[in-house]
Amino acid sequence: MEGDDRQAGAADRGRRPQRVAQGLALLVVGALLTGWFVGGGGFADVTSPLSEVIGTEDPATEVDGTWTAEGVAFTRAPRVLPAGSASVALEMPSDGPAHNVVLEGHDDGRPVLQASSPGRYVAVIDLEPGTYRYWCGIGGHRTAGMEGTVVAR
Numbered sequence: 001m002e003g004d005d006r007q008a009g010a011a012d013r014g015r016r017p018q019r020v021a022q023g024l025a026l027l028v029v030g031a032l033l034t035g036w037f038v039g040g041g042g043f044a045d046v047t048s049p050l051s052e053v054i055g056t057e058d059p060a061t062e063v064d065g066t067w068t069a070e071g072v073a074f075t076r077a078p079r080v081l082p083a084g085s086a087s088v089a090l091e092m093p094s095d096g097p098a099h100n101v102v103l104e105g106h107d108d109g110r111p112v113l114q115a116s117s118p119g120r121y122v123a124v125i126d127l128e129p130g131t132y133r134y135w136c137g138i139g140g141h142r143t144a145g146m147e148g149t150v151v152a153r
Ligand SMILES: [Cu+2]
Pocket: 069, 072, 098, 099, 100, 136, 137, 138, 141, 146
């Protein structure tokens, strides 16, 4: 395991270079996955598993629009975002099911933000002017009501 912190004895020291090589290989794979999931529109935190987090964990940065996911609902969502470059956040205040934000017609349906543990995740996206449906792409959440529309202008 990566988190294995036991003392490195003489027998372990010889294996260090191999561990470094494995770490580098994981970083390369992570970078490739990041590109696939995020495309050109945003950025991702490669320190966390991409199945769990899209966006950079950031509790402080002011953004143009915020989705807050609680239970199986968006309790807050932006109605208007600036066209062009827009900063967005997904907040998950407490433990619960994973959530993400998919914007219709944006980045081939890949989520722009995703979280499976409490926190606040931010990303920058690029939107043409228009009206976009958004929804949570986690199974069953959209039909439970996690959807709406947002205008970019
Ligand atoms: Cu959800």
